[in-house]
Structure formats: structure tokens, C-alpha cells
Amino acid sequence: MSDPAMSDPRDDAVPVRGRRQWDLPKQADPTAPLLEVRDLRTHFKLDRGWVKAVDGVSFNLADGEALGLAGESGCGKTTTALSMVRLLPENGRIRKGSSIKLFGIDLVPKTERQLQRYRWREISIVFQGAMNALNPVIRVRDQIAEPVRVRLGQSETSSRKRALELLDLVGIPSRRSDAYPHELSGGMRQRAIIAMALACDPAIVIGDEPTTALDAMVQAQILQLLEQLRRDLGLSLMLITHDLSVIAETCDRALIMYAGKVAEEGPVSRVFTAARHPYTQKLLGAFPNIRSDRRTLEVIPGSPPDLLNPPPGCRFAPRCQYVMPICSEVVPPEITFDDGVRVACHLYTTASEGAIGSQTTTVEPTAATAAAASPASRASA
Numbered sequence: 001m002s003d004p005a006m007s008d009p010r011d012d013a014v015p016v017r018g019r020r021q022w023d024l025p026k027q028a029d030p031t032a033p034l035l036e037v038r039d040l041r042t043h044f045k046l047d048r049g050w051v052k053a054v055d056g057v058s059f060n061l062a063d064g065e066a067l068g069l070a071g072e073s074g075c076g077k078t079t080t081a082l083s084m085v086r087l088l089p090e091n092g093r094i095r096k097g098s099s100i101k102l103f104g105i106d107l108v109p110k111t112e113r114q115l116q117r118y119r120w121r122e123i124s125i126v127f128q129g130a131m132n133a134l135n136p137v138i139r140v141r142d143q144i145a146e147p148v149r150v151r152l153g154q155s156e157t158s159s160r161k162r163a164l165e166l167l168d169l170v171g172i173p174s175r176r177s178d179a180y181p182h183e184l185s186g187g188m189r190q191r192a193i194i195a196m197a198l199a200c201d202p203a204i205v206i207g208d209e210p211t212t213a214l215d216a217m218v219q220a221q222i223l224q225l226l227e228q229l230r231r232d233l234g235l236s237l238m239l240i241t242h243d244l245s246v247i248a249e250t251c252d253r254a255l256i257m258y259a260g261k262v263a264e265e266g267p268v269s270r271v272f273t274a275a276r277h278p279y280t281q282k283l284l285g286a287f288p289n290i291r292s293d294r295r296t297l298e299v300i301p302g303s304p305p306d307l308l309n310p311p312p313g314c315r316f317a318p319r320c321q322y323v324m325p326i327c328s329e330v331v332p333p334e335i336t337f338d339d340g341v342r343v344a345c346h347l348y349t350t351a352s353e354g355a356i357g358s359q360t361t362t363v364e365p366t367a368a369t370a371a372a373a374s375p376a377s378r379a380s381a
């Protein structure tokens with residue numbers, strides 16, 4: 001984890017809204033926060049009922065900030081990301097009362113057509129499988145030029161020029177620009193996907209497990225690239241990963257989800273060193289620490305609930321060692337502490353430091369993130 005006493009290179013980042021050539025959307029409030037998500041509820045319709053995949057999630061993302069989303073598989077991370085740009089499967093619905101405000105503009109009531117203005121131009125997504133996101137029969141350069149031409153209305157010549165600039169920005173030399181996707185390595189393909197995500201110069205880039213399929217060294221390079229782009233372009237990042245050390249190394253804030261809800265959210269330096277929510281504590285305990293004995297790894301007993309029919313009250317109650325009678329009946333309210341950490345747990349009825357269940361625990365960087373964060377690798381970026 002970074003030493004808070006050292007000056008952070010991100011401090012020099014120019015916020016994206018001060019740098020871009022075009023104006024903010026017409027209804028934008030220039031004083032509004034970049035992104036404010038409130039009570040987001042995204043459900044999927046099945047014959048048997050509604051899957052409450054995301055059920056009352058709120059968070060903010062500031063200019064130039066990186067927010068890491070973590071939680072067990074199936075807790076709603078991807079659904080949260082897809083809701084931002086409404087790229088949901090057919091049976092997905094964002095329910096009434098949810099709001100996703102970008103520059104103060106609520107995207108939830110926008111029609112599909114109105115959303116075109118925001119998708120890729122303001123918020124873009126980098127998915128895990130680069131091969132699935134690229135068209136195998138079109139040269140990489142042309143695939144990157146296309147969104148520039150179609151969405152920004154630029155000419156063939158200037159969109160190709162822009163594609164070459166973008167490839168250069170992500171570290172793909174111009175001599176490789178006419179390659180087809182299968183002619184590039186996995187890391188190069190993921191770089192190309194990042195170039196596509198940057199094509200329209202968005203304010204926010206969401207990475208949904210963007211490095212999961214890559215080996216440790218390439219993963220380190222891609223994370224380093226995202227970090228550098230954030231600094232140079234003033235981007236805001238939402239990084240979804242099951243690897244807590246990636247969040248520890250690259251993010252300012254962490255949002256821990258459990259069964260479609262926020263368990264804990266706050267500065268990485270607090271959430272990862274003094275986790276308050278029993279689920280966060282278990283999640284950190286289940287994560288390998290390079291300094292500790294492998295046998296000390298904890299397992300979280302049981303499994304997450306069926307989101308078609310989640311338990312009333314706290315959804316973690318069936319697995320929680322601190323469970324109390326109230327937990328099975330009443331949904332725990334979110335409480336924000338003085339250090340900016342927000343927790344939804346009945347153990348904390350008043351916001352105070354060192355409340356019950358708080359413990360000190362640390363996450364160590366893996367070899368990959370340690371390599372990405374090393375001064376040598378930053379210098380060669």
C-alpha cells in the first residue's frame with residue numbers, strides 16, 4: 001500500500017473536465033460531483049421472480065479518483081458496472097427510485113437514444129476477455145478508429161490518425177497497428193481494448209476484471225498503464241477485481257459488496273487496515289498475504305444467499321459469527337464514521353472509532369502489483 005506521507009503523483013492530474021475539447025452535456029451542473037449513484041436497484045426478471053442483483057447501492061466517484069469494487073462472485077459487481085451505461089441483459093431492469101447522476105444529470109430516466117451521448121463518450125467499460133471484445137477479422141487500428149468516426153463524427157483520415165495516437169498512448173507501436181487481434185499477445189490485445197475505451201476521451205473508465213485473464217507480469221504492466229492514464233488524462237476509474245491487492249495498490253477508495261448491497265466503503269487505507277464489517281474482515285482474512293503462512297488463510301463458511309429470495313434483515317446473517325436477533329429481522333442502516341468509512345452492520349449503532357468487531361488486518365501486494373508499483377517500473381512507463 002502507498003505510504004501516505006509520500007506525495008502522490010495523482011495530485012498532479014488535471015481533472016478531465018478541465019482538459020477536454022468539448023463542452024459538458026447541456027444539462028450538466030459544473031459544480032456537481034462527477035458521479036453520484038443513489039439507491040441503485042438493478043433486478044433481473046426470471047419466471048420464478050426477480051433476482052435482486054443490486055439492491056440499494058450508493059456511492060460517489062470524484063474527478064481523478066479510483067474506486068475499487070470487491071466481493072465474492074455473484075455479489076453484483078458486474079451488474080453495478082453495466083447499470084452505469086445500461087448495457088444490461090434483456091431481463092435486467094433498473095428500478096424506480098434509483099439514480100445515477102453524472103455531472104448532476106440523472107441517466108436513469110434517459111431513453112436509449114439519449115444515452116448514446118454518455119455511453120463511451122463519458123463512461124466506457126473495459127471487459128475481461130479482450131478476444132471477445134475485439135472483432136477477429138478487422139485490423140486493430142480500424143476497430144479503434146470506428147468509435148471516433150461514428151460517435152465523434154470525425155473524418156476517416158482524422159479518426160485513423162486518432163487511432164494511431166491512442167495505440168501509441170497505450171504502448172502499441174505504430175508498426176503493429178495494422179495487425180489483426182490474433183496476431184497480438186494477450187497483453188497487447190488488452191492494451192488495444194483500453195485504447196478503444198479511451199477513443200472518445202471519457203471522464204470515467206470502468207474496468208471489469210480487466211487483468212484477470214493475464215499472467216502476473218502482464219497484469220502488472222496493464223495496471224501500471226491504467227494508473228499512468230489516470231494521472232496523465234485525469235480519468236476517474238472504477239476497478240472491479242477479485243484481487244484485493246490490486247485495489248490496495250491502485251485505488252483510493254474501496255467498496256465491498258455482499259449479496260447486492262454495500263457492506264463497507266471508504267478510503268483503502270482505512271478499509272484494508274481496520275475493517276469494520278464482519279464480511280470485510282472475513283474477505284481480508286481469506287486473502288493470501290505474502291508474509292503469512294498459507295495455512296493461516298481463513299475460509300468464509302457457507303455461501304452467499306439466493307438473490308431471488310434473499311433473507312430479510314442482514315443478508316450476511318446466516319454466515320456471520322457476530323449475528324444477533326435483530327440481524328435476521330431488520331436491514332442494517334448504513335453508518336458513516338469520522339474517517340469516511342461507511343458500514344452497514346447492526347454492530348455499529350453509533351459512529352465511533354474502535355467499535356465492536358473492528359480489527360486490524362492488512363493486505364499485502366502480490367508479486368504482480370508489487371512489480372507494477374515499483375519505482376523501476378513506474379520510471380519505465
Ligand SMILES: Nc1ncnc2c1ncn2[C@@H]1O[C@H](COP(=O)(O)OP(=O)(O)O)[C@@H](O)[C@H]1O
Pocket residue numbers: 044045046051053071072073074075076077078079080089091092307
Ligand atoms: N441475466 C441475468 N438473469 C438472472 N440473473 C442474473 C443475470 N445476470 C446476473 N444475474 C445474477 O445477478 C447476480 C449478480 O451477478 P454479477 O453482477 O455478474 O456478479 P459479480 O460480477 O459480482 O460476480 C448473480 O446472482 C447472478 O447470478
Ligand code: SF4
Pocket residue numbers: 277278279314315316317318320321322323324327332344345346347
Ligand atoms: S448486521 Fe448482524 S449479521 Fe449482519 S454483519 Fe452485522 S453483526 Fe453480522
Ligand SMILES: [Mg+2]
Pocket residue numbers: 077078079
Ligand atoms: Mg462480474
